[in-house]
Amino acid sequence: MNKPIRTIAVFCLALFLALMVNVTYLQFWKSDRLDEDPRNQRVLQASYSSERGAILVGRTPIAESTPVDDRYEFQRLYPQPFLYAPATGYFTFGNSTGVEASQNAVLSGDDPRFFVRRLVDMLSNEPAQGGNVQLTLDPAAQKAAFDGLRALGDGVEGAVVAIEPDTGKILAMVSLPSYDPNKLASHDFDAVENDYQRLLEDDRDPLINRALATRLFPGSTFKVVTAAAALSSGKYEGPDALVPGGATFQLPQTSGESGLIDNEGRNCGSGEITLRQAMEQSCNTSFAKLAIDVGAEEMFRQAERFGFNADYLEDIKGQARSVFPADLSEPEVGQAGFGQFDVQATPLQMAMVMAAIANRGVLMRPYLVNQVQSAEYDAETTRPEEISQAVSDDVARTLTEVLVSTVDNGTAAPSAIPGVRVAGKTGTAQRGVEGQPPYGWFISFAPADNAEVAVAVMIEEAPGRSIAGGALGGPIAKAVMEAVLQ
Amino acid sequence: MAAGRTTGLATGGRANTPASGSPLLGFVHRRRRGAELFLLVLSLVIGVGGYAAVGLGVDGTVPADIIGYGGWLTALIVAAHIVIRLVAPYADPVLLPLVATLNGLGLAVIHRLDLAYAARGRDTDFAPTQLVWMTLGVLLFVATLVIVRDHRVLARFTYTLGLSAITLLLLPMMPLIGVNRNGARIWINIGSLSFQPGEVAKVLLVLAFAGYLVLHRDALALAGRRVLVVDLPRGRDLGPILAMWLMSLVVLVFQRDLGSSLLFFGLFLVMLYVATERPGWIVVGATLFFAGAIAAWQTLGHVQSRVDIWLHPMRYYRNDVPPFSDQIVEAQFGMGWGGLLGRGFGEGDPTRVTYAESDFIMAAIGEELGLTAVLAVLLCYGLIVERALRVALISRDNFGKLVAVGLASVFALQVFVVIGGVTRLIPLTGLTTPFLSYGGSSLVANWVIIAILLRISDQARRPLPALSTDTEDADGETTQVIKL
Numbered sequence: 022m023n024k025p026i027r028t029i030a031v032f033c034l035a036l037f038l039a040l041m042v043n044v045t046y047l048q049f050w051k052s053d054r055l056d057e058d059p060r061n062q063r064v065l066q067a068s069y070s071s072e073r074g075a076i077l078v079g080r081t082p083i084a085e086s087t088p089v090d091d092r093y094e095f096q097r098l099y100p101q102p103f104l105y106a107p108a109t110g111y112f113t114f115g116n117s118t119g120v121e122a123s124q125n126a127v128l129s130g131d132d133p134r135f136f137v138r139r140l141v142d143m144l145s146n147e148p149a150q151g152g153n154v155q156l157t158l159d160p161a162a163q164k165a166a167f168d169g170l171r172a173l174g175d176g177v178e179g180a181v182v183a184i185e186p187d188t189g190k191i192l193a194m195v196s197l198p199s200y201d202p203n204k205l206a207s208h209d210f211d212a213v214e215n216d217y218q219r220l221l222e223d224d225r226d227p228l229i230n231r232a233l234a235t236r237l238f239p240g241s242t243f244k245v246v247t248a249a250a251a252l253s254s255g256k257y258e259g260p261d262a263l264v265p266g267g268a269t270f271q272l273p274q275t276s277g278e279s280g281l282i283d284n285e286g287r288n289c290g291s292g293e294i295t296l297r298q299a300m301e302q303s304c305n306t307s308f309a310k311l312a313i314d315v316g317a318e319e320m321f322r323q324a325e326r327f328g329f330n331a332d333y334l335e336d337i338k339g340q341a342r343s344v345f346p347a348d349l350s351e352p353e354v355g356q357a358g359f360g361q362f363d364v365q366a367t368p369l370q371m372a373m374v375m376a377a378i379a380n381r382g383v384l385m386r387p388y389l390v391n392q393v394q395s396a397e398y399d400a401e402t403t404r405p406e407e408i409s410q411a412v413s414d415d416v417a418r419t420l421t422e423v424l425v426s427t428v429d430n431g432t433a434a435p436s437a438i439p440g441v442r443v444a445g446k447t448g449t450a451q452r453g454v455e456g457q458p459p460y461g462w463f464i465s466f467a468p469a470d471n472a473e474v475a476v477a478v479m480i481e482e483a484p485g486r487s488i489a490g491g492a493l494g495g496p497i498a499k500a501v502m503e504a505v506l507q
Numbered sequence: 508m509a510a511g512r513t514t515g516l517a518t519g520g521r522a523n524t525p526a527s528g529s530p531l532l533g534f535v536h537r538r539r540r541g542a543e544l545f546l547l548v549l550s551l552v553i554g555v556g557g558y559a560a561v562g563l564g565v566d567g568t569v570p571a572d573i574i575g576y577g578g579w580l581t582a583l584i585v586a587a588h589i590v591i592r593l594v595a596p597y598a599d600p601v602l603l604p605l606v607a608t609l610n611g612l613g614l615a616v617i618h619r620l621d622l623a624y625a626a627r628g629r630d631t632d633f634a635p636t637q638l639v640w641m642t643l644g645v646l647l648f649v650a651t652l653v654i655v656r657d658h659r660v661l662a663r664f665t666y667t668l669g670l671s672a673i674t675l676l677l678l679p680m681m682p683l684i685g686v687n688r689n690g691a692r693i694w695i696n697i698g699s700l701s702f703q704p705g706e707v708a709k710v711l712l713v714l715a716f717a718g719y720l721v722l723h724r725d726a727l728a729l730a731g732r733r734v735l736v737v738d739l740p741r742g743r744d745l746g747p748i749l750a751m752w753l754m755s756l757v758v759l760v761f762q763r764d765l766g767s768s769l770l771f772f773g774l775f776l777v778m779l780y781v782a783t784e785r786p787g788w789i790v791v792g793a794t795l796f797f798a799g800a801i802a803a804w805q806t807l808g809h810v811q812s813r814v815d816i817w818l819h820p821m822r823y824y825r826n827d828v829p830p831f832s833d834q835i836v837e838a839q840f841g842m843g844w845g846g847l848l849g850r851g852f853g854e855g856d857p858t859r860v861t862y863a864e865s866d867f868i869m870a871a872i873g874e875e876l877g878l879t880a881v882l883a884v885l886l887c888y889g890l891i892v893e894r895a896l897r898v899a900l901i902s903r904d905n906f907g908k909l910v911a912v913g914l915a916s917v918f919a920l921q922v923f924v925v926i927g928g929v930t931r932l933i934p935l936t937g938l939t940t941p942f943l944s945y946g947g948s949s950l951v952a953n954w955v956i957i958a959i960l961l962r963i964s965d966q967a968r969r970p971l972p973a974l975s976t977d978t979e980d981a982d983g984e985t986t987q988v989i990k991l
Contacts, residue, residue, distance in 0.1 A: 022908050023900055025781040029912060030896045033919040037889040040923060041882055043932040048842050048878035055843030060824060063844045063856050092626075 065115045070094045074128045074151035074394075076109050076120055078158045084109045084121065084202075086151075097206040103199040104167050107180075107230040108156060108337070108389065111202035113213055119230070120389065123337045124154045127393050135395060155392040155400075157190035159183070162474070165504035166195040169478075169497030176484040180231035180368045183476045183501050186376040186466060188405040189385030191369075192474060193501055196231040198223075225482075233340045236365040237479065240450030242462045243360030244308045245374055245420065248296060250323035251311045252416040257296060260422040265314075266294035270306040272352040273313065280352060282309050282359075287432075300423045301431025303447065305359045312358025317349040320357060324364075326411040327374045328384060333408060334369065336389040343370035360450060372477035374411075375464045378424070379444070379472030382417035384408045420444075425469045433465065435495025438503060442469035445498065447491035458482075463494025467502045474505040536968035539600040540592050546604030547584055554580050554611020561619040564852030564875075570618075579638065580611060583645045590649045594656070595965035602894050602964075605887050606942055606957050610641055610950070612884070613943035616864075616871055623858040633864050633945045640947035644954030651958035658962045662906045665718025672711035673754065675704035680761055691937055692762045703948035705758075705767045706939070709774075709917055710952055710959070716775060717909035720782035724905075728783035751775040752795050756803075763809055766924050766936035770917060772796060777916040778909055781899075817934035834861050838929055842873035842881075849877025864945040866937055869929045884943070885926070892919045898964040907963040914956050 056064050070093040076084040083105040086095040097112045099105065110119015117125065126132040130151040166181035173179075183193035204216045220228050229235060251257050257264060266289045272280040282305050289304035299307035312320055324345035325331065334340040343366040349357055356362035369387060377384035386406040394400040412420070424444035427433045433445035448462030461483075466475035478494035478501075486493060555577040562570035570576070584607045591598050618634035625631070655661065661668070679685040679692050686694040686701065694701050720727070727744045755772040758764050776792035803810045812830035816823050820839065823832035837860045845855065857863045857871035864871075873881045895915030902908045921938055928935035939949035 022781055022784060022905060022912075025784050026896060026899050026908070026912050029777055029781060029916060030893070033892050033896065033916065034889075036919055036923040037885060037892070039932060040926050040930070041885055043927070044842070044873070044881050044885070044930050045878060047839065047930055048846055048873055048881065052843040052846045055840055058821075058840070061840045061844070062859065063840055066856065 059115075062115075066093075068125070068129050068131075069114050071129060072150045073097065073112070074130070074153040076124075076128070077153055077155040077394075078105070078160050078163070079155075081160065083156075084112070089208075091208055093208055096208065097202075099202045099206070102201040102203050104163060104195075105158075106199045106202050107196040107232055108158060108194050109202060110337075111200075111205040113205045113217075114210065118228075118338070120154060120156065120337055124390060124393075127152045127154055132393075134393070134401070152393055152395040154390055155394060156389055157185075157192065157391040158194065158389070159192040159505055161504040161507070162193040162501050163195060165500040166193040166476075166478075166497065167197075169500045170195060170197050170480075173480065173483045173486060173493060176225075176482060177480070178225055178231070178482040179478070179480040180235065181476065181478050181497060181501060182232045182368045182372040183474050183505065184369075184372045184376040184385075184387055186379035186472045186475050187385065189376070189387045190391065190405075191387055191389045192505055193476075194230075194232045194369075194389070196229070198225050198227040200227040230339055231368065231479065231481065233334060233337070233367050233369040235479075235481070236341045236343060236367055237460050237481070238450035238452075239360040239364060239366040239371055240448035240460065240462055241303045241305075241359055242371050242374075242446050242448035242464045242477075243364055243366070244300065244303065244358070245378070245424070245446055245464070246324055246327060247308045247312050247315070247320065247358045248300065248423065249327075249378070249412045249416060249420060250315045250320050251296075252419055253323060253412055254315050254319055256314070257311075258419075260297045260419050260426070261295045263293040264296050264299050264307050265310040266290040266292060266299065266304065267306045270309055270355075272309065272355045274350070274352050282306055282355070296419075297423050297426050300427050300446070303427075303432050308358040309355040310358075313351055313355045317347075317351075317354040320349070320354055321345055321347050323412075326384070326409050327377060328370055328408065328411075329366070333373075334387050334389070340369065341367050343367050360448060368477040368479040370477075371462065371464045371479075372475050375444070375466045375477065376472075376475035377411040378417050378420050379466040379469075379475050380417075381414045382410055382412040384411045421469050424465075428465070433463070433491050433495065435491045436463065436465050436499040436502070438467060438499055438506075441467050441502075441506065443467040443499075443502065444469045444472075445491070445495070447494065461491075461494050463491050463498045465495075465498045465502065467506065474502050476501045535970040536597055538596050540588075540596065543591070543600035543603060544588060546601065547588055547607055550604045550607035550611060551577075551581055551584060553608050554614065557612055557615030558618060561615050561622065561852045564854065565619065565622045566853075576638070579642075580614070583642060587645055587648060590652055591961065594652050595961050597968040597970075598961040598965040599894050599898060599968070602891060602957055602961060605891050605894070606954070609884065609887055609942035612872075613868065613940075613945075614638060614641070616868060616875075616943070617945050619852055619875065620857060620864045620871060622853075623856075623863075627858060631864075636947075637945050637950070640950045641954075643947070644951045647951055648954040648958040651955055652962060655959070655962055658910065658959065658966060659904060659906055661714050661910075662718045662721060665715050665722075668711045668718070669715035672708040672715055675708040675711070676754065676758060678704045691764045693764045693767065703946065705764070706946075706948040706952040709767075709770065710914075710955055712771060713774065713778070713910060713913035713917060714959075716778045717906055717913055720778055720909055721906045724782040727779070727788075728785055752792075752799065756799055760803070760807065763807075764937065765810065765813065765934075766921075766928075766938035769796075769924060769936065770920050770938065772799075773920045774913060774917045778913045781912050782905075782909055813934045813936070817931060820931065834867065835929075835931060835935055837861075838867055838870035838873075839931060841870050842930070845874040845877045847878050849873070849875050849880060851875060865939060866925060866944065867929055868940050868943045868945070869926050872943075873930075885922075888918070888922045888941070892916075892922075894964075895960050898960055898967060902963055902967040904966075907966060911960060911963050914960055918953075918956065 072095050073086045075082040083101055084099050087098055089096040108120055110121045112121040128151045162183050170177055170179050177197050179197055181193055181195040185192055200220055205213055207213050270282045284304050284306055287302040289302050289306055329343045329345040346363045353362050357364045386408050388403055390403055392400045392402045421444050424446055425442050428437050428443045428445045432447045436443055436445045443465055445465030450460045461480040463478040466472045476498045478497045480493055558576055559569045559573055562568055614634055614637055617637050621631050621634050678695050684695045685692055686696050688694050693703055693705050755768040758768040779788045816830055816832040820832040820836045823830050824836040841860055852875050855874040857874050860867045860870045892915050895911055899908045899911035902911055924936055925938040925940050927933040939946045941953045
C-alpha cells in the first residue's frame with residue numbers, strides 16, 4: 022500500500038503548496054491593490070487615527086492633529102477654519118478634499134520619501150507620524166482678500182486669487198461663502214453627516230472652491246488676452262498703436278439688436294483710437310474688431326498660451342479648465358474678443374494671465390505647496406516651473422503700459438495705490454440671462470515694473486450692491502496687493 | 508536528525524508487506540523523547556509568549572493571569588508528554604510539539620479577539636472556554652493512549668463505529684436537538700451544551716473505513732472489468748462507495764454543509780485508493796464528485812451564491828440584499844493590510860471579519876502576524892500531515908496504514924478546504940481550522956486524531972519483541988551483502 026501513500030503524499034504537498042502560493046500572492050503582491058480600495062475601512066481608519074502632519078502657512082498651522090481621548094486618538098483641528106477652508110479642504114472619515122486630500126501621502130506619512138522613517142517606526146513599534154506641508158499662501162494677502170470680500174455683505178459669493186508672477190506661488194486663495202472644516206472633521210459622525218448634507222443642499226454652494234473650480238465669462242478682463250493676441254500678431258505695435266474705435270459695431274453676418282455691440286456710453290471715439298484709449302475705456306467695439314482682425318485661430322492660440330483649455334494646478338484637485346473654444350466663426354470670435362460667447366475662465370486663470378504679463382510674458386505653473394517637511398529630514402521645497410512663453414517680452418511691456426494707464430486714467434482707477442505703478446483691468450460679464458445682475462471681475466498686478474503680485478477678484482453675487490465695473494473688485498485687489506507689498 | 512533514518516525505514520515497512528515476506532532488518536528506532544521535550548519547550552514559548560504579546564500589544568502590559576494561564580498550558584503539555592513517555596515511548600516525537608504550537612498560538616489569537624470584541628462592547632470569553640476544551644481534549648488524548656494500547660483492536664468495531672458515525676452525522680437533522688446556525692444544520696444542543704457531531708464522526712468514519720477496507724480490499728482491487736483503459740470495480744463492490752457518495756450528498760443537501768460533505772467523500776476516496784492501489788477508484792470517485800458538485804451548483808441556491816461570491820467578492824461587498832461577501836472581502840482586506848510582517852497584536856482590526864475566532868482565524872493571524880505567521884502555520888500543518896503519512900508508510904499492519912493515511916488526508920483536506928476558502932483559493936465552505944479555531948468539538952476530535960496517530964506510530968517504531976531464528980538468518984545475509 023505504500024505506493025498509493027506516496028502518491029497521496031505528493032497530492033498533499035500540492036495542496037499545501039497551492040495554499041502557500043495563494044496566500045503569498047494575497048498578502049504580498051495583491052496587498053497594495055487591496056489597500057488602495059476606497060472601501061477598505063482598515064486603511065481609512067488607520068489614516069483617520071494616526072497623527073497627521075500639519076498644514077502650515079508660514080510657521081502657523083492651519084490644520085493640525087491634536088491628541089484626544091477617544092478611539093481615533095487624534096482630532097483634526099483648523100484654527101482659522103473659514104479663512105483657509107478653500108486651501109486645506111477638510112479631513113473626515115473616508116472622505117477629504119483640498120490639500121488634505123492631495124497631500125494625503127505626505128500628511129499621513131505614507132509617502133515613499135518617508136520610507137526609511139516608516140521602517141524605523143515600524144521596527145521600534147512607534148506609531149507612524151506624517152510630514153508637514155507648508156503652503157505658499159501669504160497670511161496677510163489671504164486675510165486682506167477674505168476681509169475685502171466679506172465686507173461686501175452676508176450674501177456675497179466670490180473668489181480672490183493672488184499669484185507671485187515670477188514663481189507661480191499662490192499667495193491668496195479665497196472663496197466665499199466658506200465653511201467650517203472643523204465640523205466635518207468631528208468624530209461625531211452623525212453631526213458630520215448632517216452638516217455635510219446641509220452644506221450640499223445650500224444653494225450658495227459653500228463647498229465649492231470658486232477660486233479654481235468656478236468658470237464664468239471673463240467679460241472685459243479678457244480684453245487683455247485679445248490685446249495680447251493683437252500685439253503678438255505684429256499688426257499693432259506699442260501702447261499707442263491705432264486700433265479700430267467707434268460707438269457701435271454690427272458683428273459680421275448678423276443684423277439687429279443681438280449682433281450690435283456698443284460701449285455703454287464710454288468714449289471710444291470714431292474711426293481709429295489708440296490701444297491705450299481702447300483699454301482705458303474698455304471699448305467693446307475695439308476689441309470685437311481686433312479679435313476678428315486677428316482671427317479665431319490666433320485668438321485660440323493666444324488663449325491657450327495663457328493656460329486656457331489646460332490643467333496646470335497639480336497641488337490640489339478640482340481645478341476647472343478655462344475654456345476658449347476652437348474654430349469660432351467671425352461673429353463668435355468678435356464676441357469672444359471681449360470675453361463673452363463661450364469663453365469661460367476661473368479666477369485662477371485670470372490671475373495667471375496677469376501674472377504672465379507681469380513676468381515678461383513667461384507663464385509659471387501655479388502651485389500651492391511650498392515645502393514638504395519631516396521631523397528628521399531636510400525640507401523639500403517646490404521648484405518653480407515654466408509653462409509657456411505666453412507673449413514676448415516686448416508685448417508684455419506694451420500691455421503693462423496700457424494696463425497701467427487703465428488704472429491711472431481709466432476704468433480700473435479703484436485699485437490705484439499711491440506711489441506704486443499698478444496695472445489693472447475691470448470686467449463686467451453678462452450672465453446671458455435677462456434681468457440677472459452681471460458678474461464683476463477685477464484683475465491687476467503691482468508694482469508694474471517688477472511685479473510681486475498678480476490678483477484676480479471675481480464677484481458672482483453681492484446682494485444689494487452694483488457689481489458693475491471695478492467699484493467692488495478694485496478695492497479688494499488693491500488691499501491684497503498692498504498686503505503683499507508691505 | 509531522524510529524518511534520514513526514517514526514510515530508510517520506509518523500505519523496512521515495505522519489506523514487511525505480504526508480497527515480499529522478508530523479515531525486518533535489525534534497525535531499531537530511537538525513542539527521541541528528549542527531542543520531543545525540547546520542541547515542546549519551544550512550542551510553549553510560542554503559546555505563552557503569544558499570550559503575553561497579546562497583552563503587551565493591546566493593553567501595554569503583560570496580562571495579570573499570565574502565570575496561571577502559562578502554568579495551565581505547561582501542565583497540559585507536560586502531562587501529555589509524560590503520558591507518551593509512559594505508554595507510547597516510541598511514538599513520533601514531532602507530532603505533539605506541532606499540535607502544542609498550533610493550539611497555543613490559537614489560544615493567544617482567540618484571547619486577542621476576546622479583547623477586540625470587548626473593545627467593541629461585546630463580552631466574550633472564547634479563550635477561557637477554549638482552554639477548558641483543550642483540557643478536555645488533552646484528557647481524551649491521554650485516555651485514548653492509555654486505553655488503546657494497540658490500535659488493531661479498533662478494527663474489531665468496524666460496523667459499530669460506522670453506525671455511530673452515521674448516527675452522529677444524522678443527529679443534527681433530528682428535531683428538538685438539531686440546530687440551524689448560519690444556514691448550516693450541523694449542530695446539536697443538549698441542555699446548554701452545543702456540539703458539532705460531524706467532527707467526531709470524522710474520526711469514527713476513518714476507523715470504520717479502515718476496518719472495512721482491510722477486509723474487502725482484495726475483492727475491491729481484483730474483481731472487475733476493464734472499460735476503455737480503466738479497471739472498473741464490480742457492481743456490488745460499488746455499494747459502499749455509492750453509500751458514501753449518497754451520505755455526503757445528504758450532508759450537503761439537508762445539512763447545507765459543503766465543507767464536511769467534501770471532506771467525507773474525499774477521505775473515502777483516498778482510503779479506497781490506498782487500500783486497493785487502483786487509480787480507477789479515483790476516476791470513479793472524482794467523476795461522482797464532479798457530477799454531484801455540478802448538480803449541487805445547478806440546483807442549490809446556497810451553493811450557487813457561494814461560487815458567485817468566490818468569483819466576484821467585490822460585487823457583493825456591503826450589498827443591501829443577500830448574498831453578502833463582507834466576510835470574505837474583509838478577510839482579504841485584513842490579510843492584505845497585514846502584509847509580510849503583520850500589523851502586530853492589537854494594531855489590526857481583525858473583528859471586522861465575522862467569525863474571526865472560528866472559521867476565519869487565519870484571517871486574524873494574517874492581519875496581525877502577517878504572511879510570515881500564516882506560512883509558519885501552514886508549514887506546521889504540512890509537517891503534521893507529513894508525519895502522519897510517514898506513520899502510514901512505516902506501519903507494519905494494513906489497518907494502521909489505512910487509519911494513518913485516512914487521518915492524514917482528512918487533516919490535509921480540512922486545512923485545504925478551510926484555509927483555501929478563507930484566502931479565496933476555492934469557494935468558501937464552513938469548516939474549522941484544526942487546533943486554531945475556537946470550537947470544542949473540533950479541538951477535542953483533533954486531539955483524539957493525534958492520539959491515534961501517536962499510538963500507530965508507537966507500534967510502528969517499536970522494536971519487534973522476540974527475535975526469531977529467521978531474523979538471525981536475515982542478519983547473516985545482511986552481513987554477507989555488506990561484505991560483498
